[in-house]
Amino acid sequence: MLPTPTPTPTLPLFLFVALLFAGCQADTAPGAATAPAAAPVDSATIDRHLTELASDRYGGRLPFSPGEALTLDYLEAQLKALGLAPGNGTSYRQEVPMVEITGHPDETITLDLPGGEVDWTLGTDYITFSERAEERTAVENAEVVFAGFGIVAPEYGWDDYAGLDVAGKTVVVMVNDPGYYLEDSTLFNGSTMTYYGRYTYKFEEAARQGAAACLVIHETGAAGYPWFVVQSSWTGARLGLADDAQPKVDVAGWITLDAARKLFTHSGVENVRWFEAAASPDFDPIPLNTTLTTAVRNDLRFDKSYNIIAELPGRERPDEHVIYTAHWDHIGTGPAVDGDSIYNGALDNASGVAQLLAMAEALTQLEERPERSIDFLFVTAEEQGLWGSAYYVNNPIFPLSKTVANINIDGVNPIGPAADLTITGMGHSEMDDIATAAAERQGRYVQGGQEPEKGYFYRSDHFNFAKKGVPVLYADGGYEHQTLGKEYAQQQKDDFVATRYHQPADEYTSGAWPLGGAVQDAELMLDIGLQLANSERWPKWRTSSEFYAER
Template structure:
């Protein structure tokens, strides 16, 4: 999940980077980019969901393209890496019942709550489980913060806020202020609840701190979901879920505890978790299906340092066939992420025509990003190329489709020296570099580069998405809003030939290719910057 809409306009882009022999590089073909997106985002590919016919067609297409470019298999003699997944189709009870203090509330599934489980079991539930409000649900020693201090939640259900205490605090020294840390991500909330032994964890949804509306929660956490199929995995709560803000207020009003200004109180250093004096009951039934999905991986072997690697990544998957919206059920995922996959293919095709780089360059199209970065997570846990020998990761997820951008927006700005390389190349294109203007939404933790960062590999996630070359900021902002409100994670994220053009995509592709070429033809080892939570991992 992500993302901002990125925008582009008409015109051809000639690549300006040089190989080690100083010859001009081949051009990233706008026609090829268009073809890749037309194919990958077509109804015939059925939304590219793992475990479907859409996966088979997508993987075959990517392998065929890498072969046609002349790239080598990236996993021994294979172009794929198997990713064992389990598909759980959760069917929660129609209502979640909240009782206590002489009152009874029934929340309606999908409209007021979603519930599921990551346990690979046919049936699970919480029954009369004590509700405890645990603020942001954060244990962060480096910030001297522990919402669970002195609290025993074993067998209980914690109710927590999305994002972290710094958000909306107007205090830049509280966590990272408006910039979301990993403690603000929904994945962290569940992980911490599991470590604390909770039976259930419910996250209170609010659009601004979450970064997406309730419809995204409803669509993403209902029906079939995929998880890595790991035996002997870590403990998981019985039930995980989300509730709407209105549902949370109904619960708080039924409690005999004063919950006024609950969000502001949760940002206080003296916050203490509160038992609400209420119990929750809900059941989840699972349909279980195990299968193998696949990452697709191809390679250009380095001429001088073949055991040092630069990895380009993009996720090939989307949401498949889902609930009907405005008469359509195929979630084509044109922007998210046929655009990034097509850009990676464009870079691979161009690099394959160049002189052999000194270091090896890897192209990794990963599966199941939409289900929790699972393909990249599996790669990080089972790397084909040693992390300590991997120079950096360049990730593409949601690349411009309506015009060339004057900016290069870096998600996670200030994290690594890769952005310094990108800034110099952007300047050659007449562009400037900026941090993500909406850091509170936590985009840095919502795409596949994050899994590389978690194992210490410096990662760059950047594209033009703020200011159009000729039409300015407001034009881009209006289109971003349209995308987020009417297309993101909906069937309406489709390729529209009347409005999509490909020069901006080629411009971003050129920049990201030049970053990779500079790394591939040098001795540079970009580092994490001071203050990055990933610096110590790399240094180990």
């Protein structure tokens, strides 16, 4: 998953028997067919692929590195050996043109305000960057406006830009959404962050409104991570799509809470309780009586990476697709820790790739192919911005309107069979119901994401499908180990985050983890995929979801 520590364990319960029964129990949903069970998933298969992909030879699977070529060759060979069809015409590959941008922003920003001059220092007070693949982007004398949360959300009756023309201006906005600030469960999704709360949304909306620059005010609780994460994430080389069609502001960035306070205090605007005002539905944007001038110089390097896609063609409705995803990339090499500089990304996400390969193998053993096509999409460049999946949904091989659902895997449950199935982003769509039925067939209970305020739903590849209106499932077990309980599971998660997440110690040797949980989840996701692939059902978004309108 994307940076900002999170664990992803989950686990198994398994049950071949449960799957046998799965075929016999009618799903209560209209249109659900009786799905044939896939062959059981073999933990030895997961172990074999995981051992291979997490080995040092792959060098941490960084896009453009020799590790990429090895990974792509390995995936292609495995999929071919399984007899799966190439997913992109005659090819298993989808080219993803990318650009590496190394930004050099101005070192200081001076604001001439009614209450005096305010100087901001790069790194300490602000971080700016450009997501445009251009050698220099800049804003000059752009009027600065406080636009509250910078949100336009018709389904919540919210429009921070109403009556405001921000063309060519700099908007300053708050991170997260009003529900979080007011701890009001009736506003947006209460403390659970909606997409409107993510900084990526803020930049996108500001660009749609025609703003020249957008600065997000950082606050640790609301953002879900401290300032140093902002600093490190936006310093140095970053990857992006070479021909990203999305509108982008000239200069994007973050400012600290302190920098924002200075700006407000010196603006000459009196008697405003800024954040409270922004959280009111009656909020009107507030001009800050100053202008911003700043520039970012970019070093650009263009290169190509690849998504890998294979298909089990549907026997009756091959033009309708259920798409599984798992990102094959990780972060390569980096600073040595205890003499080890290879960031193997065993859990993140060699494990998910291994699990998906094992699932593909189980599906190839079906006596009869499913009615709809099932696709296995291994995407690139997840770690630095979900780029491979973003490219896919912008350049879909199969129309998104014919894509029934996306089921995404980012890290397996490495601790053994789980009592739970934890759905990150529960409440968005009917995929919850389908997953719940499948979990019950395994004797598991279902719960929503355990840290919803951190926005994990927006931090892996399924999110790009959601944004385009394709219903998604991002779920695994592992918050309660089947026999060792919740505390044990939590301790394992905490230990992973503290000692292995995005570190060289995220490694694997054959047999190192009990894979019963990965098997359990694999069989559950196969069950779900087959339910969908053998029905005429199109799962719907709930009307309360921010993705409802897109479908």
